[in-house]
Amino acid sequence: MESRNNMKIDRQADRIWDPVNECMAREELEGLQLARLRETIDRVSHNVPCYQNKFAKIGLGSKDLHTLGDLSLFPFTTKEDLRLNYPYGMFAVPLRQVVRIHSSSGTTGKPTVVGYTRNDLQTWTELAARFMTAAGVTEDDIVHVAFGYGLFTGAFGLHYGAERIGASVIPMSSGNTDKQIMIMQDYRSTALVCTPSYALTIADRMERLGVHPADLALRVGLFGAEPWSEEMRREIQNRLGLVATDNFGLSEVMGPGIAGECSFQCGMHIFEDHFIPEIIDPDTGEVLPPGSVGELVLTSLTKEAFPMVRYRTRDITRLDYSPCLCGRTHVRMCKTSGRSDDMLIIKGVNVFPTQIEEVLFQVEGCEPHYQLVVDRVGGMDTLEVQVEVNERIFFDEMKKQRAFVDLLEKRLASSLGVGARIKLVEPSSMPRYEGKAKRVIDRRQS
Amino acid sequence: MKVEQISIFIENKSGRLADVTHALGSAGINIRALSLADTSDFGILRLIVDKTDEAKAALKDQGFTVNKTEVVAVEVPDRPMGLYGILQVLDRGKVNVEYMYAFVERCGENAVIIFRFDNPEEAIRVLTANGINVLQGERVYSM
Numbered sequence: 001m002e003s004r005n006n007m008k009i010d011r012q013a014d015r016i017w018d019p020v021n022e023c024m025a026r027e028e029l030e031g032l033q034l035a036r037l038r039e040t041i042d043r044v045s046h047n048v049p050c051y052q053n054k055f056a057k058i059g060l061g062s063k064d065l066h067t068l069g070d071l072s073l074f075p076f077t078t079k080e081d082l083r084l085n086y087p088y089g090m091f092a093v094p095l096r097q098v099v100r101i102h103s104s105s106g107t108t109g110k111p112t113v114v115g116y117t118r119n120d121l122q123t124w125t126e127l128a129a130r131f132m133t134a135a136g137v138t139e140d141d142i143v144h145v146a147f148g149y150g151l152f153t154g155a156f157g158l159h160y161g162a163e164r165i166g167a168s169v170i171p172m173s174s175g176n177t178d179k180q181i182m183i184m185q186d187y188r189s190t191a192l193v194c195t196p197s198y199a200l201t202i203a204d205r206m207e208r209l210g211v212h213p214a215d216l217a218l219r220v221g222l223f224g225a226e227p228w229s230e231e232m233r234r235e236i237q238n239r240l241g242l243v244a245t246d247n248f249g250l251s252e253v254m255g256p257g258i259a260g261e262c263s264f265q266c267g268m269h270i271f272e273d274h275f276i277p278e279i280i281d282p283d284t285g286e287v288l289p290p291g292s293v294g295e296l297v298l299t300s301l302t303k304e305a306f307p308m309v310r311y312r313t314r315d316i317t318r319l320d321y322s323p324c325l326c327g328r329t330h331v332r333m334c335k336t337s338g339r340s341d342d343m344l345i346i347k348g349v350n351v352f353p354t355q356i357e358e359v360l361f362q363v364e365g366c367e368p369h370y371q372l373v374v375d376r377v378g379g380m381d382t383l384e385v386q387v388e389v390n391e392r393i394f395f396d397e398m399k400k401q402r403a404f405v406d407l408l409e410k411r412l413a414s415s416l417g418v419g420a421r422i423k424l425v426e427p428s429s430m431p432r433y434e435g436k437a438k439r440v441i442d443r444r445q446s
Numbered sequence: 447m448k449v450e451q452i453s454i455f456i457e458n459k460s461g462r463l464a465d466v467t468h469a470l471g472s473a474g475i476n477i478r479a480l481s482l483a484d485t486s487d488f489g490i491l492r493l494i495v496d497k498t499d500e501a502k503a504a505l506k507d508q509g510f511t512v513n514k515t516e517v518v519a520v521e522v523p524d525r526p527m528g529l530y531g532i533l534q535v536l537d538r539g540k541v542n543v544e545y546m547y548a549f550v551e552r553c554g555e556n557a558v559i560i561f562r563f564d565n566p567e568e569a570i571r572v573l574t575a576n577g578i579n580v581l582q583g584e585r586v587y588s589m
Contacts, residue, residue, distance in 0.1 A: 396453035398483045426457045
């Protein structure tokens with residue numbers, strides 16, 4: 001664990017929002033899960049034609065759920081199912097009972113529409129309060145929400161969670177970094193909510209403006225909505241002078257509030273009284289034994305408007321069932337190492353952008369402004385990593401500059417198992433992100 | 447005894463050299479000497495200017511990556527074997543030259559060469575011990 005920044009965590013970080021449910025004994029938890037799972041399967045088989053058809057085809061229903069393991073008999077739900085049933089086909093209640101509509105940040109084609117009943121919003125708010133409390137947010141905090149407010153679930157999820165805790169919420173939204181910094185300074189924001197890449201954009205801008213972390217009151221950061229590495233966490237902590245925490249959610253399943261880190265930062269507790277996680281082999285769909293790395297599949301247990309049965313998240317992670325020092329009994333998921341659909345296959349080797357990020361961070365002076373360009377030249381895949389130069393990695397001697405490039409290339413090759421060409425580019429040649437970073441340009445015709 | 451030099455990272459794309467010179471010109475800065483080392487992707491432009499700190503600030507303001515380094519300006523007799531004589535002295539003194547380039551202006555009868563050494567202090571000691579004139583920074587900026 002990082003020592004210096006973690007000193008700032010006071011014991012309040014070990015507060016548990018809902019001890020009864022978050023610390024429930026495993027046996028009791030599994031009983032609750034099974035009962036709720038049966039109800040969910042019953043509801044969707046009655047109210048959602050897509051599930052009705054899928055289950056009828058293989059002749060399965062809630063009566064076939066004898067143990068939690070029987071869930072693996074049921075078919076997956078994929079993004080494609082949601083697309084085919086666009087916009088409201090997957091809703092399990094009439095629209096009259098839906099009080100909020102959100103949409104996924106779909107990058108290709110039609111977005112996915114999700115709905116919430118009044119109870120769903122209450123559950124969501126409670127779960128957001130859980131992980132924000134675990135991250136150390138209290139009623140004394142001033143929570144600066146720099147996620148974009150809109151169809152995206154991020155801003156609203158944390159907004160209501162923070163209000164539920166009793167913190168003061170600044171609904172800042174994304175963009176206009178100079179103003180963000182001014183407000184953080186003047187309003188004394190103590191907790192920052194945004195994507196990890198935007199946190200670094202803010203840090204960059206602060207450096208240019210000559211604003212030091214000590215000029216701000218920031219204490220804790222709640223970062224999510226994109227995969228990020230431990231090295232990136234250290235960088236954000238050093239440059240913004242806060243404790244950077246991770247949380248997990250996706251709008252198809254609910255939004256932020258599916259899982260979050262406790263102060264021990266050893267994985268994100270998945271709120272198992274509301275969701276069942278499984279890890280599968282993304283190629284075969286087979287459920288993998290505990291501790292394996294694979295794609296996360298989630299089943300919602302309490303959602304009314306938009307229940308999901310075995311939804312394939314495409315996020316690659318690992319589940320850790322060993323007991324956590326914080327006292328919560330819920331399983332922990334590791335930081336997502338990428339998405340099974342983000343994964344690049346270069347010369348037959350699986351490469352995740354986060355692996356490249358880790359290598360860059362390990363080299364002294366390197367900053368996380370990078371972009372990957374994948375191409376095919378003469379039938380061969382090529383990977384170019386464009387890295388923005390800065391004063392610490394720029395030398396007046398060509399010999400040293402070449403040596404730096406060679407070092408990066410060597411480290412990348414040994415870490416990825418495939419060669420990559422480093423191209424140094426001028427600073428600010430890459431777009432600065434206010435939301436999710438787009439790291440990959442794939443020029444191959446597929 | 448040392449001279450301040452700025453080096454600038456330049457991507458190999460059209461117009462970037464022009465942008466550097468425009469930024470310097472607009473800030474009223476005069477270039478005294480320059481050298482460009484290039485690869486297929488990028489170049490390293492090294493400049494001696496009349497106002498080093500102002501030049502660095504003006505370029506950084508335009509988003510360039512700029513570093514300041516110390517080089518040594520040496521008077522070289524402007525005749526055959528002039529440079530050879532100096533390199534021989536350096537070689538005998540076991541001083542490594544990282545790179546070098548020539549100054550546009552002369553200093554009296556002599557040419558001026560800018561040297562980047564890995565150990566400038568030692569280089570200056572060897573040169574002056576052998577009666578070779580090393581120019582002061584102030585002298586060079588105003589040449």
